[in-house]
Amino acid sequence: MGAARAVSVRHPMHQLDTLNMQQGKTAAGGRNVVVVGTQWGDEGKGKVVDWLTDHAQGVVRFQGGHNAGHTLVINGIKTALQLIPSGIMRAGVPCYIGNGVVVDPTHLLMEIERLEKIGVEVRSRLFISESCPLILPFHVAVDKAREALRESTPAGKIGTTGKGIGPAYEDKVARRALRVQDLKHPERFAAKLRDLLALHNESLRGALQGEALEFQPIFDQAMQVAEQLKPMMADVGYRIHQASAGGANILFEGAQGTLLDIDHGTYPYVTSSNCVAGNAAAGAGVGPGMLHYILGITKAYTTRVGSGPFPTELDINAEGTVGHHLSVVGQERGTVTGRARRCGWLDAAALKRSMIINGISGLCITKLDVLDKLPEIKVCVGYTLRGQATDILPLDADDISACEPVWETFPGWSDSTFGITQWDALPANARAYLQRVQQLIGVPIDMVSTGPDRDHTILLRHPYQA
Helix, strand or coil, X not given: CCCCCCCCCCCHHHHHHHHHHHCCCCCCXXXXXXXXXXXXXXXXXXXXXXXXXXHCCCXXXXXXXXXXXXXXXXXXXXXXXXXXXXXXXXXXXXEEECCCECECHHHHHHHHHHHHHCCCCCCCCEEEECCCEECCHXXXXXXXXXXXXXCCCXXXXXXXCCCCHHHHHHHHHCCCCCEHHHHHCHHHHHHHHHHHHHHHHHHHHCCCCCCCCCHHHHHHHHHHHHHHHHHHEECHHHHHHHHHHCCXXXXXXXXXXXXXXXXXXXXXXXXXXXXXXXXXXXXXXCCHHHXXXXXXXXXXXXXECCCCCCCCEECCCCCCCHHHHHHHHCCCECCCXXXXXXXXXXXXXXXXXXXXXXXXXXXXXECHHHHCCCCEEEEEEEEEECCEEECCCCCCHHHHHHXXXXXXXXXXXXXXXXXXXXXXXXXXXXXXXXXXXXXXXXXXXXXXXXXXXXXXXXXXXXXXXX
16 A cells, blocks of 8 residues: 555635635624523513614514513504514514414414504514414414313413413424414315314313314415415524624514423423523524523513412502502503513512523613612512522422512612613612622623613613623
């Protein structure tokens, strides 16, 4: 055998770097931020996403469905969104519905039309992943029938919105779901629909004590909606990758909250998807290395809609009480359901769990102004659980129900914080309260929201510049 010859091989990555430079791209690409709720949802994520969108060139929903409710107030005008990303309210910004979202096509079209009526252009900049599972009428019927049956059991209702979210995710996991891409193929859609409808009708007629649904109305409605949705169908993960590689900043918008996460929340009183920051990658079709900064949204107190344990809960019905104050001043009713939200003091021990699960980079505290005029403010810093002390929310819902809060008490403030935009303008007691919360959870507070409008914001460190 002859002597081996040295062969020079240029690494493929070098070729990619050269190509990127030729196209005017940088290897770093854009900077991406994930916004997640750190409590039981309703933390004010929509306002924050809208505010941050002035630095983003794309906004992505990555989980949940139209059970989410985001209320935006822009120049005093209130807009409620459920399925469409909050970034849609910024003209010209592309918005993406990722594969981790379950889509009710009829509701989506209604939401588009509602936005169009107030002058928002949607269709040219909304991109829907072809891989999204569909929510269809039988999912809604099953959801409602199950909740009705649960009401008569000792455990009681889960507290779902009745939108069909859970049954749609069940079909996805069982590998039988109809997906957005099926809307492009009527014959394939019809065949899969017949099989799926037969399965759910069997449950509706039997154990669920409901009524079966007919094939033709469901099929006809789906095909009608399909014609309008087809131009918006896209390979969302690849589009996001291309945008980011080209230098675009992407904002990933979570729905619900960490403590409602199917794996990490107060199970079984949870939603049917992963609400945590890590799911932004899987639910959008991008790699986890693209998640650069995680912004956790936290109310200055705590709320919850639906059933489940709530250690710091207060009575919201008795006039003159703190719970009633939080409920009325905070206007605590669900955006989707209209149900009164349960209210209580801030729970730092529960937040500590959220910080760990999400890898939170910084916090935005919302609704600080709701605490104005209270003589004293309490924060739960841990619990006593069957005689044992713990400083973090337990994993078992029964254990959480048995927790007795350990409190720290702070003096309140008489001056209004509403609309304040500078940290130094906050009352001293408000600043002290926020600084202590920061210490308790071990994560910096980077933003404070002092009112519903996008301009009612104190910025300490910008997520896109941190």
